[in-house]
Amino acid sequence: MRTRWSGWARSAVVMVIAIALVASYFLFGFSSGALPEAQPSVASTIQTPPAVEASGPLPGVPTVAISEHATWDDVEQLNPDRQLDADAGAAAAALPQPLGEDLASYWDQSVEWSPCGAQLCASVLAPLDWEEPGRAAVEIAMRKLPSSESSKGPLFVNPGGPGYGGQAFAVSLGVDAWKGYDIIGWDPRGTGESSRVECGTTEQTDGVFQLDGSPDDEDEKAALVDGWSGFARQCRDASGDLLDHLTTIENVRDLDLLRHLLGADKLNFLGVSYGTYVGAVYAELFPERTGRMVLDSAVNITNDKEAPSQSTGFELALRNYALWCADTEPCRLGDTADEVVDRIATFLAGLDEQPIPVGNRTLTQGLAAAGVAFYLYSDEKSYPGLTFAATDAMDGRASDLLGAADKLNGRGRDSYKTVAFAFPATRCVDGADEGIAAADRKWREKKARSSVFAANMGMDFVCETWTADSAPRLKLTAHGAPPILVVGTTGDSATPYEHAVSMAEQLESGVLLTFDGVGHGAVTSGNECVAAAVTTYLVDEAVPEDGTVCE
Numbered sequence: 001m002r003t004r005w006s007g008w009a010r011s012a013v014v015m016v017i018a019i020a021l022v023a024s025y026f027l028f029g030f031s032s033g034a035l036p037e038a039q040p041s042v043a044s045t046i047q048t049p050p051a052v053e054a055s056g057p058l059p060g061v062p063t064v065a066i067s068e069h070a071t072w073d074d075v076e077q078l079n080p081d082r083q084l085d086a087d088a089g090a091a092a093a094a095l096p097q098p099l100g101e102d103l104a105s106y107w108d109q110s111v112e113w114s115p116c117g118a119q120l121c122a123s124v125l126a127p128l129d130w131e132e133p134g135r136a137a138v139e140i141a142m143r144k145l146p147s148s149e150s151s152k153g154p155l156f157v158n159p160g161g162p163g164y165g166g167q168a169f170a171v172s173l174g175v176d177a178w179k180g181y182d183i184i185g186w187d188p189r190g191t192g193e194s195s196r197v198e199c200g201t202t203e204q205t206d207g208v209f210q211l212d213g214s215p216d217d218e219d220e221k222a223a224l225v226d227g228w229s230g231f232a233r234q235c236r237d238a239s240g241d242l243l244d245h246l247t248t249i250e251n252v253r254d255l256d257l258l259r260h261l262l263g264a265d266k267l268n269f270l271g272v273s274y275g276t277y278v279g280a281v282y283a284e285l286f287p288e289r290t291g292r293m294v295l296d297s298a299v300n301i302t303n304d305k306e307a308p309s310q311s312t313g314f315e316l317a318l319r320n321y322a323l324w325c326a327d328t329e330p331c332r333l334g335d336t337a338d339e340v341v342d343r344i345a346t347f348l349a350g351l352d353e354q355p356i357p358v359g360n361r362t363l364t365q366g367l368a369a370a371g372v373a374f375y376l377y378s379d380e381k382s383y384p385g386l387t388f389a390a391t392d393a394m395d396g397r398a399s400d401l402l403g404a405a406d407k408l409n410g411r412g413r414d415s416y417k418t419v420a421f422a423f424p425a426t427r428c429v430d431g432a433d434e435g436i437a438a439a440d441r442k443w444r445e446k447k448a449r450s451s452v453f454a455a456n457m458g459m460d461f462v463c464e465t466w467t468a469d470s471a472p473r474l475k476l477t478a479h480g481a482p483p484i485l486v487v488g489t490t491g492d493s494a495t496p497y498e499h500a501v502s503m504a505e506q507l508e509s510g511v512l513l514t515f516d517g518v519g520h521g522a523v524t525s526g527n528e529c530v531a532a533a534v535t536t537y538l539v540d541e542a543v544p545e546d547g548t549v550c551e
Contacts, residue, residue: 059107059260060130060253062285069284070475072303079470080435086233086467092240093198099125101134111261113144119171120144124261126189126254128245136241140254141193142186143167145175153264155181155538156255158188160273160297162248162430163410163422165192169272173524178538181268188278189254190246190422197242199421200234202414206361209409213366213458214352225436229465235421236467246426247471252282256289266291268538272521273297273495276486277430280507283478290478292538296487296523297495298503301476308496311450311457317376317493318344318452320518324383331387341452344372347394348456356398363398363405369457371404376493379519428463432470439464478507483543486510487530491518504546514549522550 057063099105106127113120123141127133143166144154155178159169170185177183187194199205208231215221236243255278259267268291271279276295283290300307322340325331334340351365363371371393375386389400406412410420433439439461446454478484484507488500497514504510515522515530522530529550536542 057286057289058103060103060126060257062253063288064285066249066285066472066474069472070477072473072475074303075432075434077434078432079464079466081464082433082469083229083232083236083465083467084469086236088240089237092236093195093238093242095128095195095240095242096125096137096139098127098134098137103127103130103133106133106137106257107260109261116143120146121167123193124258126257128241130250130253138189138195138242138245138254140186140189140195140258141165141167142184142258143170145170145173145177145183147176147180147182149180150182152178152180152539153182153268154184154259154262155268155270156184156186156258157269158186158271158275158278160271160275161191161419161423162188162274162426163191163197163419163424165194165418167192178535180539184258184262186255186258188251188426190242190425191418195242196418197235197246197421197425198238198418199416200231200238202416204234205231205411205416205420208460209367209411210362210364211366211460212352212364213460214455215458216352221440224459225461225465228461231462232465232467235425239421239425243425243468244429246422246468247429248278248281248426249285249471249474251426252278252285255282256286259289264291265289268292270294270523270538271296272523274299276495276503277301279484280476280478280503281474283481283484283507284474284476287478287481290481290484292541293481293484294487294523294534294538295484295503297492297521298486298488298500299495300499300502301506302502303475304502307502308498309446309450309454310494310496311446311453313493313496314373314376314453315450316491316496317518318372320491321376321383321386324380325387328383331383333387333390343394344390345452345456347390348372348452351456356393356396358398358402361402363393363402365456366458367405367409368393368398368401369453370408371401373453373457373493374404374408377520379517379525424462424466425468428466429468429471431463432473433463436461436464476506478509481507481509483509483511485513485534485537485543487513487515487522487534489515489517489519489522489525492520493518494520511543511546512548513544514547516549516551 109124111122113122121143123139125137126140128136128138157170158166165187166185170183173183190197208227211224211227212220215224269279276298279293279295280301322337325333325340326337333343348369351368356363375382393401410417443459486500486504488497490497504512513533523534527550533544
């Protein structure tokens with residue numbers, strides 16, 4: 001029986017869905033970096049606490065040297081096609097001067113909070129290169145939501161990405177999200193209001209995002225290589241040496257510095273999506289400084305070549321949408337789930353030859369697939385919006401679907417947000433590749449398992465042609481860390497549930513909490529069972545039983 005949306009005007013539905021999408025946009029990593037309008041300022045004198053002396057373990061310096069941690073060493077030919085000899089152009093962004101020649105000058109900073117709307121904001125400096133602190137510095141911006149009773153100290157939060165700042169995420173969680181914690185959202189190096197990545201012009205960046213990511217011949221493949229090679233050089237020209245120092249390893253060393261400067265003995269942390277990788281790397285490098293840690297919507301930290309890819313997760317999410325659509329009026333994309341999926345797949349494939357004009361831009365095959373994926377990050381609340389955007393595009397009115405792709409890609413009305421540049425900048429230095437030929441082969445193999453998203457969203461060669469090398473690929477076990485709560489959603493689109501299972505297994509102290517539902521991000525889903533388990537862990541320090549399932 002098909003469910004009817006009786007009495008709903010189309011404009012009202014679109015308004016509701018837009019509001020819901022903006023909420024998930026902040027919660028699950030698709031933040032534009034914009035923050036709420038200023039509220040009345042905090043009516044109190046903000047005292048600047050003295051810097052905490054570095055005693056015992058040194059802030060930002062792992063007790064066990066990074067070189068002594070186990071790594072994955074299975075890439076036969078590491079980054080063979082990267083442009084590692086590319087020089088920065090004259091316009092490369094200037095970085096702050098170092099505080100001194102050694103790390104002590106960074107440890108001795110005081111954090112000066114000042115009112116910013118209803119919150120408090122501050123920035124500090126971290127060394128650009130933790131091994132050579134006298135070279136240059138990076139600015140790290142953060143925002144605090146003070147608890148009404150700050151008894152538990154700071155809880156650092158990260159919304160995902162990589163490439164997204166954490167300030168808006170902190171605001172979305174709100175004051176006293178967990179009683180006693182001051183919520184701290186920081187913008188990791190390269191993002192938001194911190195020292196950030198810059199690349200090319202809007203027109204240049206539009207050009208690479210509109211490239212045909214599913215090349216049918218060698219000419220189209222060559223155009224794809226040339227386009228992403230040029231993008232990589234534009235980023236080097238605009239960002240210079242910053243590109244060499246955007247790894248998650250350096251990010252968590254900054255995070256440990258922030259922990260120290262805020263006077264916390266342990267790091268309490270909530271990370272979503274890529275934020276789970278931030279937490280896992282921190283627990284690996286600083287297990288003795290790890291406090292209560294919640295890792296929600298885990299990424300893959302294993303070396304399993306057969307692990308589900310992100311495109312597989314979107315295929316599952318599309319199937320869940322299709323089941324809903326086939327049983328809902330007025331979703332008229334098909335009477336069965338197979339018909340719905342087939343119609344969307346056929347529409348996307350047809351854009352390869354006949355893209356749709358949208359003003360002075362074009363909805364291409366890859367952009368349309370990205371637009372569909374954007375809606376699938378959320379739960380069922382986004383399904384009507386996907387229906388309207390897809391059916392309108394099929395009728396030649398593609399502005400909504402292109403707008404969804406823009407949100408996913410970090411494009412504003414007239415320019416790109418930092419995430420469009422910081423996402424590849426961190427992804428590429430965190431990962432290793434085997435070159436252009438290997439990437440092309442793997443994509444063609446992946447199409448067989450992901451006939452909608454891998455086939456139509458295609459691929460890029462951004463990492464294969466990047467201008468910075470890779471960080472060590474650490475095998476993350478967090479040996480010696482206290483219990484770490486890993487939360488996974490069975491119908492997660494962007495980070496398949498299997499990754500949460502494997503993360504909880506690989507981290508020696510991992511405890512798995514399962515949300516049997518859909519959408520990307522369980523902690524902020526509104527599920528009462530998940531909320532209760534996380535609150536009990538963070539506030540009462542009681543870990544749920546491993547394998548607990550929330551319906």
